[in-house]
Every structure is written in structure tokens, then in C-alpha cells.
Amino acid sequence: FGGADIGAGSNIFLASGQLDPWRAAGIQSTPRGADPTSIIVRIIEGGAHHFDLRGSNSLYDPPSVVKVRQEEMDAIRKWIVGWKR
Numbered sequence: 001f002g003g004a005d006i007g008a009g010s011n012i013f014l015a016s017g018q019l020d021p022w023r024a025a026g027i028q029s030t031p032r033g034a035d036p037t038s039i040i041v042r043i044i045e046g047g048a049h050h051f052d053l054r055g056s057n058s059l060y061d062p063p064s065v066v067k068v069r070q071e072e073m074d075a076i077r078k079w080i081v082g083w084k085r
Contacts, residue, residue, distance in 0.1 A: 017047030
């Protein structure tokens with residue numbers, strides 16, 4: 001599928017946990033030529049694999065995952081509004 005060559009893509013949010021053993025195989029920075037508002041890359045400090053996709057837990061979630069989850073929601077809302085125009 002082109003590997004890390006996704007610069008022409010759009011509306012992609014890539015989040016990886018800092019402690020995720022798969023992180024090294026993933027995209028860890030905005031791809032060359034990509035629009036950083038359309039392809040967003042975040043590393044979750046202290047996070048594990050799919051940490052952002054697990055159910056939220058206000059007692060145990062660190063601020064880093066709460067922040068990335070909010071960024072994901074904000075980006076998706078923006079993309080939906082843009083699509084409806």
C-alpha cells in the first residue's frame with residue numbers, strides 16, 4: 001500500500017503509545033509533503049498500544065492520553081464539517 005508514503009492522503013490521525021512495541025514500525029512524524037492539519041501524528045507519552053482507543057477512565061487516564069483523545073475528536077469534527085461544505 002505504499003508503506004510510509006502517505007503524504008497525498010488526507011483526514012488521517014496516527015497515534016502511537018510511547019511504550020508501544022509496534023511504534024518503531026509505524027509513522028512517527030508528519031510525512032514529507034503532507035498537510036499537517038490533514039495527516040496528524042501524535043506519540044502518547046507513557047502510552048501503550050491502542051491506549052487512545054480504549055475506553056476512557058477518569059481515575060487512571062494520564063493527561064497525555066486525554067489530550068490526544070481530545071485532539072482526535074477535534075480533528076474528526078473539523079473533517080466532518082469540511083466534508084459537509
